[in-house]
Amino acid sequence: MEMKKRVSLALKSRSPAEVVELVxxxxxSSDGEVEGLTDEYTNLESLCMMNVGISSLSKLPSLPKLQKLEVSDNSxxxxLDVLVEKxxxxxxxxxxxxxxKEMSSIKPLQNLKNLKGLDLVGCDVTSPDDFRDNAFELLPQITYLDGFDxxxxxxxxxENDDDDDDDDEEAGPPDDDDDEEEDGSEGEVGLSYLMKEGIQDEEDDGDYVEEDEEEDEEEDEDGAAVTGEKRKRDAEDEGDDDDDDDE
Structure with a gap:
């Protein structure tokens, strides 16, 4: 498929200004140049043009918001000085x-002040043993080179961090139904507890009533015994009085 047609299909009925990421x-490419992209992609932040047969970036349009550019497996x-401008x-x-092949080819990247990551794996420029040291010295603003600092x-x-964020978003907030069930369970436990407490109080009151009744009965028995004893003594005293009168 031609690059220009591929770009058109990637729009998916959107206007270029609406596109943030484009793969x-x-x-x-018919002539080794970037095709299908225009200055209308004003909000484009990520662009992947992997294995499209380009040998030059000279026709890359102005993309002021572009942060990520992948042009691997091309010629x-x-x-690269065009990247500083565009x-x-x-x-x-x-x-x-x-x-x-040469360190001089990547030297223009010095002027990309926000550049933090650069991949050159598979390029001849990486062959020398001292390439990494020289590249970090040439481009002091980068943090990662070929995936390592x-x-x-x-x-x-x-990417894994993004997946974790997606999982968190998919997981969503806690289910209110679960909270309601838990709240309901707590309510039932609380109600059962109160009922048990009430039953226990009634049982305790019953015990107190029985104890009070037993005490009252004992008091009644004691009172009756005392009364009987008094009547017996009174009768004896009366008998003594009669005997005295007979004499």
Whole structure:
């Protein structure tokens, strides 16, 4: 498929100004130049033109918001100064698998002040043993070269981080139904507890009533015994009085 047609299909009924990310890969440029892109892509932030058969970036339109550019597996050998003019805000540039042979070819990238990551894997320029040291010295603003920093620490896997964020978004907020069920369970437990407390109080009150009744009965029995004893004594006293009268 021709590159120009591939770009048109990638629009998907959108206007160029609405496109933020554009992937155009595994197609063919008719003359080795960028085709199908225009200055109308004013909001484009990410552009992938992998394996499209380009050997030059001279016809790349002005893309002031472009931050990520991937042009791996092409035939680019130089002319990178155009990126400084057309894409001044680039933070990542992938030139892997191109025909860059000399350090002088990447020197124009010094003027991309926001450039943090650069990939040149598979380019002849990376062959010398001291390439990494020289590249970091030539481009002091970059943090990662071919996926590793100056101390050979691997670049963080931002894609995995993005996946985690997506999972969190898909997971969504806690289910209100679950909260309601939990609240309901707590309510039932609380109600059961109160009912048990009430039953226990009634049982305790019953115990107190029974104890009070037993105490009252004991008091009644004691009172009756005392009364009976008094009546017996009174009768005896009366008998004594009668005997005295007879004498």
């Amino acid at each position: 155009v890969e595994n197609c063919r 680019i050998s130089g002319g 894409c001044p805000n680039l933070t990542y540039l992938n030139l892997s698998g191109n025909k860059i 100056r101390e050979d620490n691997e670049v963080p896997d931002s």
